[in-house]
Amino acid sequence: MNVQTICDANLKIQDIVARWPGSSHDFTIFNNSAIRGKFKRDEIKNSILVADSGYAQRSYVMTLVGNPNTVIDPLSGISAVSVDRYNESLIRTRNTVERSYGVWKRRFPILVTSLNVKISSSQSIIVATAVLHNIACNFGEITPRVSTEIESSIRITDFRNPEDNRTSRNAIHHTNRKRFLRYFQNAV
Secondary structure, rough: OOEEEEEEOOOOEEEEEEEEOOOOOOOHHHHHHHHHHHHHOOHHHHHEEEOOOOOOEOOOOOOOOOOOOOOOOOOHHOHHHHHHHHHHHHHHHHHHHHHHHHHHHOOOOOOOOOOOOOOOHHHHHHHHHHHHHHHHOOOOOOOEEEHHHHHHHHOOOOOOOOOOOHHHHOOOOOHHHHHHHHHHHOOO
């Protein structure tokens, strides 16, 4: 089963979709989610989602700039350094998402092994463990240590999406992305 979550900086799960087969693409799940509809209808304001290369850049979804040399318009005033800073910031922010999955799975090891129950039951179990994870966060339960294997799998300095060299998907013309890139242009 492919599970999509949105978490906050405190590793609490803010949204979960647990109903798609494992072969489903992340972007397909997101495109059919209630949270995407809320963003699209402007029901959620002053918020953005940070996503990996499995998602398309949108005004409310920030993804890495793939290859800065192919997407930076020299007249934009945006430098490769600001793109690197932007990418580094997104990678570090996404680290929180990866950590939330690691902590959630450490709290509930059943999520790592196969659930020998009906699909509908497994969906309920997954959502229930997410709720229990959030309760544990609310009560300040000690966060289980995430293994070094999980932590080492997060590549902090990999600024490219190797499978994505299309300019249109990584274009800097998106207004929010430009705003963040300009911010990183001026960052020290």
